[in-house]
Amino acid sequence: MKRKGILTSLLLAVGLLATAQTASPIYLDTSAPIESRIDDALSRMTLAEKVRLCHAQGKFYSNGVPRLGIPGLWSSDGPHGVRFEMLWSTWGHANWEIDSCTAFPSLTCLAATWNEDLAYQYGKGVGEEARYRNKQVMLGPGVNIYRTPLNGRNFEYMGEDPYLSSRMCVPYIKGVQSQGVASCVKHFCLNNQETNRTGVNVEVSERALREIYLPAFRAAVTEAGVWSIMGAYNKIRGTHACHNHYTLQEILKGEWGFDGAVLSDWDGAHNAREAAFNGLDIEMGTSSRPDKGISGRQFRFDDSYLGLDFQAGLQDGTYPMELVNDKARRVLRLIFRTAMNGRTTFGNQDFEAHSRIVRQIGNEGVVLLQNNKVGKSPLLPMDASQYESILIVGDNATRVLSHGGQSSELNPQHETSVLKAFKERYGSKVDYAQGYSINAQQAESLRAEAVEKARNASIIIYVGGLNKEEGQDCESRDRKDMGLPFGQNELLSALLDVNPRIITVLMSGNAIELPEVKRMPAILHAWYLGSDAGDIVADIVSGEACPSGKLPFSYPIRLSDCGAHSFGPEAYPGVNGTEVYKEDVLVGYRWFDTKKLQVLFPFGYGLSYTTFRISNVKLNGRTLTLNVENTGTCEGKEVVQVYVGDDEASVLRPMKELKHFKKVGLKPGESQQLSFDISDQDLQFYDEAARSWRVEPGTFTIYVGSSSRDIAAKVKLKV
Ligand code: BGC
Numbered sequence: 140m141k142r143k144g145i146l147t148s149l150l151l152a153v154g155l156l157a158t159a160q161t162a163s164p165i166y167l168d169t170s171a172p173i174e175s176r177i178d179d180a181l182s183r184m185t186l187a188e189k190v191r192l193c194h195a196q197g198k199f200y201s202n203g204v205p206r207l208g209i210p211g212l213w214s215s216d217g218p219h220g221v222r223f224e225m226l227w228s229t230w231g232h233a234n235w236e237i238d239s240c241t242a243f244p245s246l247t248c249l250a251a252t253w254n255e256d257l258a259y260q261y262g263k264g265v266g267e268e269a270r271y272r273n274k275q276v277m278l279g280p281g282v283n284i285y286r287t288p289l290n291g292r293n294f295e296y297m298g299e300d301p302y303l304s305s306r307m308c309v310p311y312i313k314g315v316q317s318q319g320v321a322s323c324v325k326h327f328c329l330n331n332q333e334t335n336r337t338g339v340n341v342e343v344s345e346r347a348l349r350e351i352y353l354p355a356f357r358a359a360v361t362e363a364g365v366w367s368i369m370g371a372y373n374k375i376r377g378t379h380a381c382h383n384h385y386t387l388q389e390i391l392k393g394e395w396g397f398d399g400a401v402l403s404d405w406d407g408a409h410n411a412r413e414a415a416f417n418g419l420d421i422e423m424g425t426s427s428r429p430d431k432g433i434s435g436r437q438f439r440f441d442d443s444y445l446g447l448d449f450q451a452g453l454q455d456g457t458y459p460m461e462l463v464n465d466k467a468r469r470v471l472r473l474i475f476r477t478a479m480n481g482r483t484t485f486g487n488q489d490f491e492a493h494s495r496i497v498r499q500i501g502n503e504g505v506v507l508l509q510n511n512k513v514g515k516s517p518l519l520p521m522d523a524s525q526y527e528s529i530l531i532v533g534d535n536a537t538r539v540l541s542h543g544g545q546s547s548e549l550n551p552q553h554e555t556s557v558l559k560a561f562k563e564r565y566g567s568k569v570d571y572a573q574g575y576s577i578n579a580q581q582a583e584s585l586r587a588e589a590v591e592k593a594r595n596a597s598i599i600i601y602v603g604g605l606n607k608e609e610g611q612d613c614e615s616r617d618r619k620d621m622g623l624p625f626g627q628n629e630l631l632s633a634l635l636d637v638n639p640r641i642i643t644v645l646m647s648g649n650a651i652e653l654p655e656v657k658r659m660p661a662i663l664h665a666w667y668l669g670s671d672a673g674d675i676v677a678d679i680v681s682g683e684a685c686p687s688g689k690l691p692f693s694y695p696i697r698l699s700d701c702g703a704h705s706f707g708p709e710a711y712p713g714v715n716g717t718e719v720y721k722e723d724v725l726v727g728y729r730w731f732d733t734k735k736l737q738v739l740f741p742f743g744y745g746l747s748y749t750t751f752r753i754s755n756v757k758l759n760g761r762t763l764t765l766n767v768e769n770t771g772t773c774e775g776k777e778v779v780q781v782y783v784g785d786d787e788a789s790v791l792r793p794m795k796e797l798k799h800f801k802k803v804g805l806k807p808g809e810s811q812q813l814s815f816d817i818s819d820q821d822l823q824f825y826d827e828a829a830r831s832w833r834v835e836p837g838t839f840t841i842y843v844g845s846s847s848r849d850i851a852a853k854v855k856l857k858v
Pocket of ligand 1: 216217325404546
């Protein structure tokens with residue numbers, strides 16, 4: 140009896156021991172609530188381990204907790220696909236053979252689709268490829284506002300309107316994060332130019348900050364629940380954006396309740412104390428410490444501002460422990476949401492499926508700017524059977540445009556050029572002349588060759604615009620002017636002299652001055668279209684796809700018409716390191732409308748091969764209803780846009796502001812009823828004195844149209 144008792148107790152003890160050894164800690168239990176996992180992990184970590192979470196350990200890698208089996212975070216640019224694999228601690232390509240990707244159209248093109256569903260699919264596609272490539276953080280989307288057409292990075296952003304950017308970035312982020320990959324929305328905030336981007340101090344009114352520059356970030360946080368955000372390079376009211384108390388601590392983490400991690404832009408941290416106190420969580424890209432005389436090969440990742448110095452400051456009481464606990468908590472949250480989220484899917488590189496998304500986005504994003512008649516009919520859509528020969532002219536017809544642009548550069552698994560796509564469709568009818576060179580080499584002979592061929596061509600597809608070289612649509616420098624580069628104006632003019640049948644395809648993320656616009660019968664704004672660029676252009680030109688893209692920014696006639704360029708260098712690019720946003724809330728069409736300035740093509744504008752009519756616009760209480768009908772001969776999509784203007788305001792308000800839109804697909808003769816609810820949010824402005832949003836009683840005008848300048852009806856709303 141006694142022996143049996145001892146045996147039982149022994150067995151029980153062994154059993155308990157075994158359970159204790161196999162029960163996994165809570166932080167590893169992916170079914171446990173994330174906050175409990177974080178508490179558990181934090182309770183096991185040393186101070187040094189917490190500190191190590193807060194800075195990079197490689198160019199695109201930040202630390203986990205190796206002792207506890209918590210992996211670090213791999214990040215990648217962003218935003219148009221997963222970037223080349225990079226070397227450990229320099230900007231060089233690692234030259235792997237498996238780092239190709241789908242190149243999605245540039246974000247400006249996505250914005251031009253005005254199609255939120257496509258934004259989700261875009262994000263999901265990027266997320267799938269990121270997951271497959273073991274990236275936990277995708278550095279994008281960029282939602283800085285298009286303040287000037289000179290900004291070298293506008294192609295990575297979503298245009299000039301805060302509402303449109305908000306609506307488009309939310310589904311993009313949700314798509315990426317649906318794959319267990321974090322979006323890192325960037326660059327927070329006021330990084331609206333590349334000139335002096337790391338030094339410029341932006342002074343902006345509170346109203347412009349709240350009404351124009353913050354809404355897309357706020358939507359990313361409060362609507363999409365973005366898991367990480369990147370501080371910008373510039374200073375804001377005197378302090379660098381990567382450790383700016385007001386924007387990071389008060390607005391982002393305070394007002395908006397952001398619970399994710401703030402990453403610095405690469406080498407965007409500059410001050411140890413500010414980095415510790417002002418809301419930076421993961422310091423990336425620091426490569427020198429000018430304050431300590433450390434640079435070059437002497438620099439180790441532990442020398443980061445949030446490295447060993449931070450640790451010493453925590454140990455000697457300079458910094459309260461709460462600072463590191465909060466940062467570590469946020470980084471762990473990011474890791475548990477991504478690398479350790481317990482998902483059993485591993486993403487994919489389904490290039491075919493992703494190509495289909497690329498194609499759809501391109502088909503809905505290309506904007507038909509002009510389609511005038513030559514002879515009896517417009518050139519577009521092009522009926523190839525009518526033409527004996529098709530001459531393609533232009534350097535962009537063959538250039539791989541996913542390369543270049545700096546951090547958004549991609550190594551596309553394929554990128555179909557316009558020339559290739561046209562040759563595939565129209566075979567030997569197609570001839571090519573480069574026309575211009577980006578190196579200004581042989582300009583005369585290239586032009587002469589193109590003009591000679593143009594004389595006898597039945598129709599010409601001109602494929603030019605900007606490209607991704609420095610000084611064009613490319614990070615780290617702004618354009619020097621708004622013109623067409625590489626002698627293209629002279630070339631276009633010479634071509635038009637000998638043959639007016641020219642379809643111009645402009646690849647660009649920015650508006651371009653077009654002195655020959657009146658003579659150019661057909662113009663397509665075709666952005667950077669990614670992997671299937673050539674096919675997308677061919678779809679649109681041939682009429683297989685009916686264009687439905689709408690400009691996400693205004694096309695000014697000349698640079699000096701723009702708000703940011705109307706106040707001299709103090710407003711752009713800044714004087715003595717400071718730049719004052721003097722145009723205030725009047726950015727883009729808000730400026731052109733309010734100042735009654737002509738534009739070449741307005742915000743929200745884009746033609747179609749069919750026609751639409753908006754009618755029966757009625758306001759019943761706060762409910763706006765209307766009818767939209769396809770009155771033309773082919774199937775197409777229209778974007779119905781609703782703008783609101785405050786007729787009598789105590790502050791200067793833009794004449795009108797976009798508050799709702801809806802893209803609808805209609806067959807010829809088909810119509811659809813739409814309804815929109817006008818909310819207080821649609822009417823309010825940011826009251827600087829009260830430091831809050833306010834609706835002022837009075838009369839408002841609701842404008843309904845197909846662009847900011849093509850207004851089908853106005854109705855009045857009394858509040
Ligand atoms: C850019 C960021 C980018 C980062 C990493 C920086 O220079 O401003 O947008 O994500 O580099 O490549």
